[in-house]
Amino acid sequence: MSPPSASADATIYNLCLLTLYLIALPTFLALHFIQAPYGRHRRSGWGPTIPSWLSWLLMESPTIFFSLLIYPFGQFASSLRSFSLLAVFLLHYFHRTVVYPLRLRRKTTSDFPISVSLMAFSFNLLNSYVQTRWISNYCDYGLDEWFWGRFSGGMVVFGFGMVLNVKSDLVLVGLKAQGGGYKIPRGGLFELVSSPNYLGEIIEWLGWAIMTWSWAGFGFFLYTFCNLVPRAMANHKWYLEKFKDEYPKTRKAIIPFMY
Secondary structure: OOOOOHHHHHHHHHHHHHHHHHOHHHHHHHOOOOOOOOHHHOOOOOOOEEEHHHHHHHHHOHHHHHHHHHHHHOOOOOOHHHHHHHHHHHHHHHHHHHHHHHHHHHHOOOEEEHHHHHHHHHHHHHHHHHHHHHHHHHOOHHHOOOHHHHHHHHHHHHHHHHHHHHHHHHHHHHHHHOOOOOOOOOOHHHHOEOOHHHHHHHHHHHHHHHHHOOHHHHHHHHHHHHHHHHHHHHHHHHHHHHHHHHOOOOOEOOOOOOO
């Protein structure tokens, strides 16, 4: 079987890119009414489960194996600019696919619905294709005189977001490891918002959008925002209902001092 023509490949790519945008708003709206049933929102009725650490490893794995599989087929795969973007993308997902699950395995015993894992796996396949094909094949680096300046600025934003995301996750995993149920997280940006881990991830992909300066990068940032902001709001309401007067009144859901 011969590989698809350039025009067919471009058509497939554009359809996948369009899909990334089309699912953003429905996700945002749906998550205001239905929260994915894991973590503090865990509930029955979503089918069989597997350990959380295994779920994270499996559902995030396309970002590693699929990205590395298709990257070499891009016309710019040998470009330093393309490879630099791939390295940033894989930096986040090596932590999310390998480091984070191993940390969960050592410190928690929670479970995760397979149905939700499969939905996340499907999204990661789609997004890995869109992002990796853009940076390896469709981005015209030769006409981009501002690439390294934008890359540097976006990397600062991305790095800040990743540090915030990882440090906040460490606090939450540490609280789970103590046992005795959920506790009020303290310290750092937890003093200002209930979900600084989600804020950090949104900031990361804003940095990615700046680095790639593309519809692909912005689409990922948009979807991340639409996915995590409603969940952060749900987390905030959950904390308020559970801890009532103990919970800091000035703490917002995800945007300091605002929302």
